[in-house]
Every structure is written in C-alpha cells, then in structure tokens.
Amino acid sequence: MLTTLRKIVQDVGEAKDFRTALEIIVCSVRGVMQTEVCSAYLYDEKSSRYTLMATEGLNKDAVGKVTLGRSEGLVGQVGLRGQLINIDDASSHSQYCFLKDTGEEQYKSFLGVPIIHRRNLLGVLVVQDRARRCYDESEESFLVTMSAQLSGVIAHAEATGSLHVLSAEKQKRSVRFNGIAGAPGVAIGVAVVLVPPANLSVVPEQKAEDIEAELTLFHHALESVRKDMRTTAEKLSDLHPEEQALFDVYLRMLDDKSLSANVCKLINEGSWAQGALRQVMEEHVRHFEMMDDPYFQERAADVRDLGCRVLFYLQKADQVSITYPNQCVVVSEELTPTMFGDIPRDKLVGLVSILGSSNSHVAILARAMGIPTVMGAVNLPYGRMAGRELIVDGNLGRVYSSPSVDLLRHYQKVVNEEWEFSRGLESLKDKPCITPDHYRIPLWVNTGLLTDSVRSLEHGAEGVGLYRTEVPFMIRESFPSEVVQEELYREHLAAFAPRPVTMRTLDIGGDKSLSYFPIREDNPFLGWRGIRVTLDHPEIFLVQVRAMLKASVGLDNLRLMLPMVTDISEVDEALHLVRRAHIEVQREGFDVLFPQFGVMIEVPATVYQVRHLARRVDFLSVGSNDLIQYILAVDRNNPRVADLYHALHPAVLQVLQKIVDDAHQEGKSVGICGEMAGDPAAAVLLMAMGFDVLSMNATQLLKVKWTLRSMAHSQAKAILNDVMTMDNPRDIRNVLELALRQQGLDQVISG
Ligand code: PEP
Numbered sequence: 141m142l143t144t145l146r147k148i149v150q151d152v153g154e155a156k157d158f159r160t161a162l163e164i165i166v167c168s169v170r171g172v173m174q175t176e177v178c179s180a181y182l183y184d185e186k187s188s189r190y191t192l193m194a195t196e197g198l199n200k201d202a203v204g205k206v207t208l209g210r211s212e213g214l215v216g217q218v219g220l221r222g223q224l225i226n227i228d229d230a231s232s233h234s235q236y237c238f239l240k241d242t243g244e245e246q247y248k249s250f251l252g253v254p255i256i257h258r259r260n261l262l263g264v265l266v267v268q269d270r271a272r273r274c275y276d277e278s279e280e281s282f283l284v285t286m287s288a289q290l291s292g293v294i295a296h297a298e299a300t301g302s303l304h305v306l307s308a309e310k311q312k313r314s315v316r317f318n319g320i321a322g323a324p325g326v327a328i329g330v331a332v333v334l335v336p337p338a339n340l341s342v343v344p345e346q347k348a349e350d351i352e353a354e355l356t357l358f359h360h361a362l363e364s365v366r367k368d369m370r371t372t373a374e375k376l377s378d379l380h381p382e383e384q385a386l387f388d389v390y391l392r393m394l395d396d397k398s399l400s401a402n403v404c405k406l407i408n409e410g411s412w413a414q415g416a417l418r419q420v421m422e423e424h425v426r427h428f429e430m431m432d433d434p435y436f437q438e439r440a441a442d443v444r445d446l447g448c449r450v451l452f453y454l455q456k457a458d459q460v461s462i463t464y465p466n467q468c469v470v471v472s473e474e475l476t477p478t479m480f481g482d483i484p485r486d487k488l489v490g491l492v493s494i495l496g497s498s499n500s501h502v503a504i505l506a507r508a509m510g511i512p513t514v515m516g517a518v519n520l521p522y523g524r525m526a527g528r529e530l531i532v533d534g535n536l537g538r539v540y541s542s543p544s545v546d547l548l549r550h551y552q553k554v555v556n557e558e559w560e561f562s563r564g565l566e567s568l569k570d571k572p573c574i575t576p577d578h579y580r581i582p583l584w585v586n587t588g589l590l591t592d593s594v595r596s597l598e599h600g601a602e603g604v605g606l607y608r609t610e611v612p613f614m615i616r617e618s619f620p621s622e623v624v625q626e627e628l629y630r631e632h633l634a635a636f637a638p639r640p641v642t643m644r645t646l647d648i649g650g651d652k653s654l655s656y657f658p659i660r661e662d663n664p665f666l667g668w669r670g671i672r673v674t675l676d677h678p679e680i681f682l683v684q685v686r687a688m689l690k691a692s693v694g695l696d697n698l699r700l701m702l703p704m705v706t707d708i709s710e711v712d713e714a715l716h717l718v719r720r721a722h723i724e725v726q727r728e729g730f731d732v733l734f735p736q737f738g739v740m741i742e743v744p745a746t747v748y749q750v751r752h753l754a755r756r757v758d759f760l761s762v763g764s765n766d767l768i769q770y771i772l773a774v775d776r777n778n779p780r781v782a783d784l785y786h787a788l789h790p791a792v793l794q795v796l797q798k799i800v801d802d803a804h805q806e807g808k809s810v811g812i813c814g815e816m817a818g819d820p821a822a823a824v825l826l827m828a829m830g831f832d833v834l835s836m837n838a839t840q841l842l843k844v845k846w847t848l849r850s851m852a853h854s855q856a857k858a859i860l861n862d863v864m865t866m867d868n869p870r871d872i873r874n875v876l877e878l879a880l881r882q883q884g885l886d887q888v889i890s891g
C-alpha cells in the first residue's frame with residue numbers, strides 16, 4: 141500500500157495544474173480500490189457549500205456544477221462530523237440526498253472521508269459501488285491516508301489561488317498566503333527570488349551543449365577553489381594546527397588526479413559539468429562513508445563540502461546577475477543572514493521566507509533593520525513569484541500577490557500611517573524612559589550588523605544589551621583573525637562609549653551555522669551550541685576574548701557575556717579562560733580593566749541555579765527566545781508549531797519572575813535581551829517584574845519607550861498581579877492590550 145500511495149503522491153506532485161492533480165487522485169483511487177466511483181467534493185467556507193470538483197464514475201458534466209449545502213447529504217454529514225461514513229445502502233440513510241445530474245442513484249455503497257488540513261475542513265473524498273457492501277478496514281484506512289495526503293495539495297491550491305481558477309472565477313483577485321509575522325510593518329514591492337547556495341544533491345541530469353566549454357568551466361572552478369583554500373589557510377595562520385591541516389587535506393583532494401579525470405570523463409561522454417561533478421563526488425562520499433575507520437568516515441563530510449565549493453563556482457558562471465528593482469521584496473525558501481550582504485539596502489523594502497519562524501535569527505535581524513518580514517509562508521509557490529507585485533504584511537504575517545486596486549489603496553494608507561507614527565516617535569529619542577510615576581528603566585539595544593550601531597544611536601539607545609558577535613562571523617568565508625575581530629569590536633565599543641556594550645561570545649550551532657565550520661546534527665537546538673562549542677575550541681574562544689579585551693583599551697565599556705550556559709562548571713571554565721586572556725593581553729602591554737562578566741539564562745536548568753550563578757558573575761541576562769523554546773518545547777524555527785510559542789505563557793511569566801527575584805536576592809542586576817523585551821505589551825510586565833534593563837532591537841525601542849512613559853509603574857504592577865493569576869496566554873495578551881488601548885496606545889498593538 142505504501143508504494144502505491146507514494147506513486148500516487150508522486151504523480152499528483154508532478155501534475156501540471158490543480159485540475160489534473162484532482163483527476164489523477166480520483167482516477168488512481170478508483171483503480172487501486174477497484175470501486176466504480178471515486179469523487180472529490182471541495183468545501184468553500186464563504187458560500188458554505190461543497191462542489192463536486194472531480195469524479196471517475198459519475199457524470200463528468202456535473203463537475204463544477206453540482207453543489208451541496210454544509211449539512212446536506214452524506215457528504216455534508218461526513219464534513220459535519222469530521223469522521224468517515226461507511227454504509228452499504230446510502231439511500232436508506234436519513235440524510236441521503238439525491239443529486240440530480242450525477243447519475244449516482246444507482247450506487248448503493250458509500251464510503252466518504254473528510255479532507256482536513258490543520259483542523260480546517262477542505263472537502264470530502266468519496267468512493268461508491270452499485271452492489272451493497274461495507275468497505276473493509278484496509279479500504280477505509282487507504283482512503284483516510286489518501287485524504288490526508290490530498291489535504292496538503294488542496295491547502296496549497298487554495299493558498300495559491302488555483303482553486304479560484306478552477307471554480308471559473310473570472311475576476312482578477314489578490315491571492316493571500318498566510319505565514320508568521322516576522323518583522324513588523326508593511327511593504328509593497330516587486331518580488332526577487334533568491335535561491336539557496338550550492339547544493340550538490342539537487343543538481344539535475346543535463347546534457348552538455350558544448351563539451352569544450354563545460355571542461356573549461358570545470359577547470360576554472362577547480363582553480364578558483366584552490367585559490368580560496370590557499371587564501372583561507374593563510375588568513376587562519378593563527379589557528380590551531382589541526383584546523384590548518386584540514387585545508388591541506390582539501391588541497392590534496394583537489395589535486396587528486398582521479399577525481400578530476402573522472403569528472404572530465406563524464407563530461408566528455410556528454411554530461412554537463414555540474415552533473416558530472418555530482419556523480420563523481422557522490423561516489424567518493426559513499427566510498428568514505430562505507431569505511432570502518434571513523435576518521436575516514438568523517439572525511440565524507442569534507443568531500444561533500446569540497447564538492448559544494450566547486451559547484452558554487454560552476455553555478456556562479458551560469459548565473460545571470462540579479463537586477464534589484466527599486467522597491468524590492470526578497471523571497472527565498474530559506475532566508476539566511478548572509479543574503480543581507482548581497483541585497484542593496486536602499487532598494488530592499490520587504491522579506492518573505494518560506495521556512496523559519498518569528499524567532500529565527502534571520503527574522504531577528506530583519507526586525508533590527510526595520511524591514512517588514514513574513515516568515516513560514518509555507519504555501520507560497522516562491523518559484524513563480526519573480527517579478528510579481530507583492531504586499532508584505534509583517535504585522536499580521538500575510539503576503540498578497542497580484543493585489544487588487546482596493547487592497548493596494550488600503551495598504552498604501554497603512555504604510556503612510558506607519559511612517560507618520562515612527563516620525564512622531566523621533567521626538568522621544570533623547571528623553572529618558574521614565575514612567576509617569578517616576579520609575580526609571582534603561583532601554584538598551586541588541587546589535588550584530590554594522591549598520592545597527594548607527595540606527596541604535598539614532599533611536600537613543602542607552603547601551604548595548606546584546607551584541608551577537610556571531611553575525612560578523614556568519615557573513616564571512618572564514619574565521620576572522622584576532623586583528624580583524626579587534627578592529628570590529630573596537631568600532632562597536634567606540635561608537636557607543638561611554639555607554640556599556642555587552643558582547644556575547646560566539647553563539648553558533650542551532651540555526652546559526654558558519655559555512656566554513658559546518659555542524660551537522662539531528663537535534664541542533666539540543667546539541668553543540670554556544671558555550672559548548674567554544675569551550676571545546678578554546679583556541680577560538682581565546683582569540684575572541686583577547687580581541688574584545690584589546691578593543692576596549694581606553695574605553696572600558698566592555699561587558700562580556702556567555703550564551704547557552706547549562707552548568708556551573710562551564711562558567712568556571714570560561715571565567716578561567718577569560719582571566720588567562722586578560723593576563724596575556726596585560727603582559728603584552730594592553731592596559732585594560734577586567735570587564736563586567738555575565739551569563740545568559742536560556743536553559744531551564746539555569747533558572748534553578750540563578751543564585752549560584754549570580755554569586756560568580758556581575759550580571760545576568762535572560763535570553764527569552766531560547767528560554768521560551770526550551771520551557772514550552774516549541775522549536776523557535778518551526779512554522780507548524782509557531783502558534784504554540786507564547787512569550788506570555790503563564791509558565792514563562794512565573795519563570796521570569798523567579799529569575800528576577802533570585803538575582804536580586806544575590807544583589808545582582810538582571811536584564812532581558814530576547815525579542816520579548818521589544819514587545820511593548822510584554823515590556824510593561826517585564827518592567828513590573830523588576831528587570832533592571834530591557835534590551836531590544838532598535839526598531840522597537842521608541843515604541844517601548846513611548847509605552848512605558850505613558851504607563852505608571854504602579855499600574856504595570858497591578859496588571860502584573862492580575863495576569864499572574866491567569867492560566868491562558870491569550871487571555872493575558874487580551875488583558876494587556878486592553879490596558880494599552882485604555883491608555884491611548886493602540887498604535888503599538890500590531891494587527
Ligand atoms: C535569546 O535566546 O533570547 C537570545 C537573545 O539569543 P539568540 O536569539 O541569539 O539565540
């Protein structure tokens with residue numbers, strides 16, 4: 141059965157349009173189940189009616205014409221109950237409804253199953269036979285499984301508008317794709333689709349048009365990678381010898397005569413260079429993977445990586461250069477921070493990612509840059525979007541393609557209002573964040589990109605609560621040397637001095653990977669992340685800390701912070717390394733104070749060790765993005781479970797209050813630097829809980845300041861007391877939003 145199902149799903153996937161897909165389904169199901177009829181009825185929520193959309197066995201002229209009310213007939217009953225109906229004499233059922241025009245009166249047996257996608261009823265799939273019989277269990281389970289597969293196809297067709305085409309709706313209409321609000325704001329622009337970087341496994345078979353040209357292309361690509369390797373190895377001369385050795389291995393592989401000879405042989409036999417490379421590299425990878433020695437098994441990853449590097453140059457040669465329109469919306473299957481480097485900032489107005497969620501790092505960067513973004517738009521056929529006009533609604537998480545004139549007019553108004561609102565907030569830039577009853581709370585910013593510091597200062601940031609040092613690492617092609625890092629950090633520290641700057645040590649792993657230091661794991665968010673990686677690679681950690689210390693000479697505004705701490709011993713070990721680095725740089729003649737030292741509370745275990753941690757450090761900072769994902773067991777990147785990720789979950793609020801209380805018991809300051817701090821509604825609660833600093837992306841800073849300057853601390857305390865007794869995150873959000881509205885702060889509530 142599984143093979144049959146797979147074959148049907150594959151055929152459906154390859155169908156040229158939705159109508160053909162439906163026809164393939166009803167035809168295949170009828171064939172496999174050997175029934176006389178198979179039909180698909182789709183449900184339209186607006187009209188509350190089912191329409192017969194495809195059939196094998198009934199009168200085909202009825203397709204698109206015969207409709208049923210929501211509770212009409214057996215089809216309606218299947219939908220209403222959300223359960224299958226299996227009956228050997230349909231006409232005897234009290235809800236039976238005779239459908240003129242279909243010719244179904246002759247069919248006695250009826251098996252109908254609902255088609256449901258993410259709790260929504262999309263239609264009913266039916267099989268029928270003349271003879272009276274009850275369908276057996278295996279037939280029921282086949283149809284149920286088929287319908288579950290079909291639900292994805294229909295949901296996609298609905299999202300892409302193919303259903304409207306089917307129902308012969310002539311009028312042009314905007315097509316809406318739902319996603320997740322990634323970064324607030326609205327953008328109207330023209331789509332540019334960016335494809336992910338070189339991936340060997342998806343290279344298609346293709347014949348070479350010009351064998352000589354393909355051979356030349358391949359040799360150039362090999363030479364370019366060789367050159368890259370040499371440059372990288374030189375740049376990393378201060379790295380550990382083991383890391384250096386990796387580059388020698390790569391260079392030897394590139395010089396391996398058999399590898400290039402095999403690729404050339406395949407090209408000479410007629411393959412294009414990319415296909416030949418894929419074939420040869422895959423053979424090599426398999427060869428290494430099958431070896432018994434774990435050392436050689438690991439080399440398989442190196443071979444794959446090397447193959448991708450060569451492929452990159454082959455594809456680059458084939459690439460037509462992208463022209464970015466003036467109002468450009470970048471659409472990609474998976475946006476990566478590296479892409480930001482390639483897009484001209486003055487043209488970029490919006491971003492759409494098919495994968496990822498609002499807490500993915502790319503969404504965080506987009507918020508910091510103030511670019512309206514929709515994440516997790518899983519149904520958007522991004523391959524067909526290039527050149528289309530799009531509206532990106534980053535407040536509600538929606539994308540509209542081919543918008544109607546009315547919709548465009550509406551959204552243009554929203555864009556104008558948002559612009560005026562942010563202009564109005566600019567007058568708060570130099571004012572302190574003080575509540576009407578004189579409670580003062582500092583607002584800091586989270587940074588990472590170079591442009592952040594300028595934007596942050598323009599928004600009146602009083603300090604940096606989180607500098608994500610991995611971001612500059614991610615947009616490079618190799619580890620930056622100590623000198624390069626020192627310059628980078630100095631620029632940042634100097635831009636904010638005398639304000640404090642909290643630099644977090646390298647936090648890679650999870651969804652943040654470095655192309656030149658790949659980490660492949662089944663469970664990356666529970667794996668080798670943050671401090672776990674850098675303690676295993678003290679050479680990387682020490683270089684970074686030394687660079688930070690040297691960069692702060694004469695400024696002395698550095699605060700150093702550790703990410704993803706789980707265990708007290710990690711802090712002790714890291715502290716030991718920081719002391720060592722401090723002594724070293726002092727000996728080298730750099731007159732620098734020992735920095736303020738802190739840890740992030742991101743792992744639930746550390747919530748219960750706050751007091752022990754606080755005794756060892758100067759400050760604590762809650763990384764609510766990760767802490768929430770671990771408390772709620774909801775992957776911050778997964779759009780499917782994004783609606784379970786609640787920053788205002790009662791359990792999260794209890795945990796946050798405990799952290800503040802325990803840190804204060806030890807007389808230590810505690811801040812929060814996750815995205816939650818930039819949500820004006822949540823910020824009211826965080827202030828009331830007693831957080832000493834709120835650190836957020838620059839775009840949100842003035843909105844939070846406006847909110848807190850309008851909300852008395854005593855009132856925030858009262859709201860907090862109230863919500864702490866509640867058990868439902870949605871109710872908590874409602875109470876907060878009501879309070880903001882009553883205060884005249886409607887504009888900070890998105891959506
Ligand atoms: C966090 O987890 O809240 C945090 C600030 O770190 P990041 O988002 O970079 O993981």
Ligand code: MG
Pocket residue numbers: 703742763765766
């Ligand atoms: Mg984190």
